[in-house]
Amino acid sequence: MLKFFVSSKDKKARAGYFETGHGVVETPVFMPVGTQGTVKAVNQKYLEEIKTQVVLSNTYHLYLRPGTEVLEKAGGLHRFMNWQKPILTDSGGFQVFSLSELRKVKQDGVEFKSHLDGSAHFFTPEKVVAIQGSIGSDIIMVLDECTPYPCEYEYALNSAKLTSSWALMSKEAFEKSVPLYGHKQFMFGIIQGSVYKDIRELSAKDIAKLDFDGYAIGGLAVGEPVDIMYEMVDYTTSLMPENKPRYLMGVGRPENLLEAVERGVDMFDCVMPTRNGRNAYLFTSKGILSMRNAKYKDDFSEIDKQCDCYTCKNFSKAYLRHLFIAGEILALELASIHNLYFYLKLMRTAREKIIEGRFSEWKKEILKSISLNNITTEA
């Protein structure tokens, strides 16, 4: 069992930590997304420099490429990508539903065709556990069905039930499995239920019964209004075990993270900092900057005065703009490093503020400044 310690609480917000075979993770934590065994445009040395605690990678993608055979021969993903800190892997459920063609949900799993070559595959809960065994993830996510938004009540109910039955199958498979690379693996369950409180409650009870190492809230940030997302997060966390980490999957904007921390969430992942970075949107203490903007042409100030990342310490807005306009690869690296640093620091600061007992007060202040100039981005 994963040992999770809540060291401080500030109303519902929690500062905690848990230990994996690859080190301690302090929560709240943001996990940079390294879908295919690399965080896009950021090398492993910079991931360490910006104090990444956990990299999130993806079962669906790694299964298709490089494949479990290569990963096993490599001695797991940690060795393959040379990342010695914790790795959490998404179960692939989300990708099956969002990326692959001709998927067919059945009682015992999901049939799909690869988005790469159209080849046919079948993911069962057991298979997904086995793939994550080959990957050697510190934290394994169970296979679930992520419902879209909007989603009819009936569909959401049946889907949540299916997710519960898959969770049981996953747990049983996991208990029979033996870690391949000498380090312990942990498994998180996923609560579904779309935007329906009673289904969330049903799902939370079903999943919690199985006594996972941690619990995720799935099926949010799929297009629903943000108020509904917050309401669902608030309601769902109130149903989740106190002594286990809570992970809100695929969320989100900096303000979404802070609102969710306030509602008792401990873990996050999102492509937003890296994807937006590659599109020239920079998160800063004064709001989002669109680095292609002509007004930065001769603005030689740092991107964010309050930031200590490699990008801000070494380069100006004008230089970064030039790199984006000129289509230079360095732009992608510098923007991604900065945005990830911003997210990671936001979570470190949130943790401090929870410990100091002034999280909500700080949240209000910081939201005022980081929400300035709020460009609608593509994430």
Added chain:
Amino acid sequence: MLKFFVSSKDKKARAGYFETGHGVVETPVFMPVGTQGTVKAVNQKYLEEIKTQVVLSNTYHLYLRPGTEVLEKAGGLHRFMNWQKPILTDSGGFQVFSLSELRKVKQDGVEFKSHLDGSAHFFTPEKVVAIQGSIGSDIIMVLDECTPYPCEYEYALNSAKLTSSWALMSKEAFEKSVPLYGHKQFMFGIIQGSVYKDIRELSAKDIAKLDFDGYAIGGLAVGEPVDIMYEMVDYTTSLMPENKPRYLMGVGRPENLLEAVERGVDMFDCVMPTRNGRNAYLFTSKGILSMRNAKYKDDFSEIDKQCDCYTCKNFSKAYLRHLFIAGEILALELASIHNLYFYLKLMRTAREKIIEGRFSEWKKEILKSISLNNITTEA
């Protein structure tokens, strides 16, 4: 005047050094190409780590984007790109002839249309000096006409004469100019003459008369057979001043560099390591590897056992192949870092061997191994 010291000679091969306002440069030296104020896919910290001595940037590109106004406001390219070691800038002549549309060579300069937006521009020798003043290059190259291959005798002769007259105009403009950023600037002349010895001789004499800080051999590596290139290099270096650095522009493959060093060349630049790197071709002590090759799928050995670069010290062939196959940006960075490191180390070792007086012997050995598996690459 640039002070260039030849500390050792081994037949025609020279080990030397010269001092700029941004530090000492030890020769023979390879200069990574940072066309638009960034070496593609490699950040400035890694450029330092791999012991880059000089970055080559490009007058034509920087003039079009970000433009001299921005560069002057930034305090020059060194500050703009945060690179505190020497910068040499190509005059832009080569780009005018290879990239731009509707160019028209006139007695007093060259008229061209931008490859970016079709806007009309006129480069005179004086203007090119002024642009490089705005850039703040440690080494300014004169405007020249780079003849194509093949090139008719008559055209080559007239072109070399034009280049000579531009060289004079450049020198006069340079002598009247005042450095903008407090550091001294130096200027190199360029010898043309295509593959005609008598024109090379004429050009070398014309250019040497003007007493530049260094001399470049232009108009080679434009498609002529390699034997002719070596013959021209050998002949041209024999006509060049002993006490000035000799720079062979745009060359080339590792073996080309070594052959040219043996013939008395001190400085090189080429897009080959970075461009080939981005195309998955890796230069190694055992020849060129095409990293997309399926045979590396489960080859977890380092790319080059004899290499100490970040890539080789941290990642396997299998991982790099995966990154290329998956289209990941990290592949471009890792391959570029490795290839540049390979080139830079090759020149550092060449220097040591010259000092030890065993350059030719070493060259024969090293060529045997680095020419293994010689894939024809796209550079």
